[in-house]
Amino acid sequence: MTFEPNELTPHRSARHFYGADLRRLRMLAGISLATLAGEVPCSKSQLARIETAEAIPFTGLSEEFDRVFKTDGHFARLFGLVSHEIHPEQYRRHMEIEARAVIIREYAGLLVPGLLQTREYAYALFRATAPKASEEDILQKVDARLTRQALLRGENPPDHSVILDEAVLRRPVGGPAVMRAQLAALIERSNSPTSVVQVLPFSHGEHGLLGGTLRLLTLKDGETFAYEESIDSGTLMEDRERVDERMRAYDLLRSHALSPVESAAFIRSVMEALPA
Structure with a gap:
């Protein structure tokens, strides 16, 4: 049975395009994931996850890809696009992992x-970091933060x-x-x-x-x-x-x-x- 790599969808986001282009250039160079892992500071499994957009390249890794593939800053520039969209998604995934x-x-x-902030402490922080936000927006953020704290009070915290x-x-x-x-x-x-x-x-x-x-x-x-x-x-x-x-x-x-x-x-x- 031949191995069929996961289908890539480069049009979905900058992160997906990054992964698809990494796989494209790696296969053009005839380099396996294991070989690439020996050339850059990243494990084989993590490289596979980057190619399928399941993981995001960490800072400095793009420059290593450019060095290996001699792409003159191509991946470093792509990472600039990826970084603009990763923060909300990373925070969402972080919250999902926290819950488990x-x-x-x-x-x-x-x-x-x-997880340890009081309502008043959280309110003061959100108000200081978003002085122009409406009272409703601030209170929604405070409520969301306090809701997270429920996991410390559950049956199996x-x-x-x-x-x-x-x-x-x-x-x-x-x-x-x-x-x-x-x-x-x-x-x-x-x-x-x-x-x-x-x-x-x-x-x-x-x-x-x-x-x-x-x-x-x-x-x-x-x-x-x-x-x-x-x-x-x-x-x-x-x-x-x-x-x-x-x-x-x-x-x-x-x-x-x-x-x-x-x-x-x-x-x-x-x-x-x-x-x-």
Whole structure:
């Protein structure tokens, strides 16, 4: 029986065109996926997913394709088109994976993670990032965020571990009253049998995730995805090598964080120091 590759549909989107063109040039060059995987920093399985538009090339990979196929920036330019359409789709897929995850690990360098935000804290954030948005739009976003939190309160909630940089606790989002309630909610969450909240104090200094946000989502079958997010975009990582790299960074950070008991006491001290 001959192998029939998945049918490609390059007209559907820039991502599909990218994948179809990658397969076209690879086959013209007579290069197998395994051979290509030996030439670029990407696994054979992930390359297959990129060709069928099931996965998105990570930053820097397009330049590697251009080097291998001598395409003078062709893939780098295509990635520019892909990047304009990937963020909403990546976020949607990220949310789908979150809903199925049995283990969620997070590092937050700037803000309280969405799954742990109070209504008032979330409102202050959305209002600050979209000052011209209508009140209705802001409230819809807040409601959507709070709806996500239901997965932590279900019958079989995922194990949820969070490392909070001290900066997260020191930034009084929404003012002292809102922040005090948010810190109290973190302490309450730390008492849940399925949640672990740890604080990374300023005294630790620099580290590999400084200033960023990282989520590690593990499914029932053991597959783990990594998601990094900035103020206006996010990157979902599925490639084993890149996910393993983020997992090592997270584990190293956790080893330097305060214990859960010490963290709860630390959060309480910050809360009590807020002005009335």
